[in-house]
Amino acid sequence: MKEKLIIIFAMLALAIAIPYFGTMVLTGTIGTEQETLNNVDTGRTVSLELDGTYTVMDVETYLAGCLPAVLDGEEDPELWKALAVIERTNIYKKMDGQGNIDEVDLGMRYIQAEELQSRWGEKHYKSYCEKIEAAVLETKGQILTYDGECIDALYHRISTGATVSAEELFGEPIPYLVSVISSHDVEAKDYMYLEYVPKEQTGELKILESTEHGYVKKVLKDGTELTGEEMQEEYQLPSRNFYIEDMGDRYRIVCLGQGHGMGLSIYGAMQMTEEGKGYEEVLLYYYPGVQLIK
Numbered sequence: 698m699k700e701k702l703i704i705i706f707a708m709l710a711l712a713i714a715i716p717y718f719g720t721m722v723l724t725g726t727i728g729t730e731q732e733t734l735n736n737v738d739t740g741r742t743v744s745l746e747l748d749g750t751y752t753v754m755d756v757e758t759y760l761a762g763c764l765p766a767v768l769d770g771e772e773d774p775e776l777w778k779a780l781a782v783i784e785r786t787n788i789y790k791k792m793d794g795q796g797n798i799d800e801v802d803l804g805m806r807y808i809q810a811e812e813l814q815s816r817w818g819e820k821h822y823k824s825y826c827e828k829i830e831a832a833v834l835e836t837k838g839q840i841l842t843y844d845g846e847c848i849d850a851l852y853h854r855i856s857t858g859a860t861v862s863a864e865e866l867f868g869e870p871i872p873y874l875v876s877v878i879s880s881h882d883v884e885a886k887d888y889m890y891l892e893y894v895p896k897e898q899t900g901e902l903k904i905l906e907s908t909e910h911g912y913v914k915k916v917l918k919d920g921t922e923l924t925g926e927e928m929q930e931e932y933q934l935p936s937r938n939f940y941i942e943d944m945g946d947r948y949r950i951v952c953l954g955q956g957h958g959m960g961l962s963i964y965g966a967m968q969m970t971e972e973g974k975g976y977e978e979v980l981l982y983y984y985p986g987v988q989l990i991k
Contacts, residue, residue: 732834733830733834734757734758734761734830734833734834735758737755737757737758737834737837738755739755739756739757739837739838740796741755741756741789741792741796741797742754742755742756742759742796742797742798743755743756743759743788743797743798743799743800743803743807744797744798744799744800745759745799745800745807746800747807747809748809753797756785756788757785757833757834757837759788759800759807760781760784760785760788760833761829761830761833762807762808762809763784763805763806763807763808764777764780764781764784764829764832764833765808765813765816765825765829766805766806766808767780767784767963768780768963770816770817770821770825770828771821771825772967772970773967773970773971774828774831774832775970775974775975775976775979776963776966776967776970776976776979777828777829777832778832778835778836778976779961779966779970779976779979779980780832780852780963781832781833781836781839782836782839782840782841782850782976782980782989783841783850783852783961783980784805784850785836785838785839785840786840786841786842786847786848786850787803787847787849787850788803788805789840789847790846790847790848790849790850791803813825813826836976838991839989839990839991840989840990841980841984841987841988841989841990842987842988842990843872843873843986843987843988848873848984848987849871849874849960850960850961850984851874851957851959851960851961852956852960852961852962852963852983853936853954853955853956853957853958853959853960853961853962853963854887854935854954854955854956854962854963854964855882855885855887855888855954855955855956855962855963855964856879856882856954856958856962856964856965857882857883857910857911857936857938857953857954857958858878858879858880858882858883859876859877859878859879859880859910860875860876860877860879860958860959860960860961860962860965860983861876861908861910861912861957861958861959862874862875862876862959863875863959865908865909865910865912866908866912866957866958866959872985872986873984873985873986873987874959874960874984875985876910877982877983877985879962879964879965879983880965881964881965881968882954882962882964882965885964887935887955888953888954889951889952889953890934890935890951890952890953891949891950891951891952892932892934892949892950892952893944893947893948893949893950894932894947894948894949894950895946895947896946896947896948897946899918899919899948900918900919900920901917901918901919901920902916902917902918902919902941902948903916903917903941904916904917904940904941905917905922907940910938910958911938911939911940911953912925912936912937912938912958913925913928913929913937913938913939916928925937932950934950934952935952935954935955935956936952936953936954936955936956936957936958937957937958938952938953938954938958939951939952939953960983960984961979961980961983961984962983965983966979966983969982977989
């Protein structure tokens, strides 16, 4: 009787194991390690200094540590994927076919775990990190190209209701950096910024030249001509899109949007993903005519 029971249990175990074993063979999971940010290997690396030690890490691992410098954590996963493709594209473009690049040449910042733990706390740290890892690995290697070359994947925080073209700002057209509607941006809480300047400090202050969408090119300040960029830097304005109001004894500078206004609007893209749009649709909307290479 005992021998019969042993045989029966053995047959049951085999019946359960065979389908499972077959599934592993078909899916290729047998004998393979699940890919993570710790073991991913694309053949492209970034060199950087961490806590006084020079280290080299895969570009995807590095990318995951840079994304939190742009987004907060709670955003839709599709927005994280869109940003991963954008920043990867910018990294690849600067690498210019090389297998390694120094962080200094990228102008990006890798944020370590300790800082993220402090920012997000125990409540969100694990879930936000998992979201970022998924966004990076699910888009691994994906970049945006135009005519076979990596694009300048520019982006900004908030537009003025429409993005601005490269031709309008710099006088040179770039096919994928054109103006597109981003109407939700005007609803952002930080859409408008006000700066008050006493006349006794600045003298006469007026705009001499602006673009079609209000981006300032030239300003006259107390008889001296400044560029829009110089004016923005002097008064720490969030964008070059502003106008000046005479308030009697002072001027009020009314600044709209945040950033240069070209390419993808972070706020506009966030609204699109919250409405159910996928990262591919978002990217192809803000960069018309490009190809998403997978």
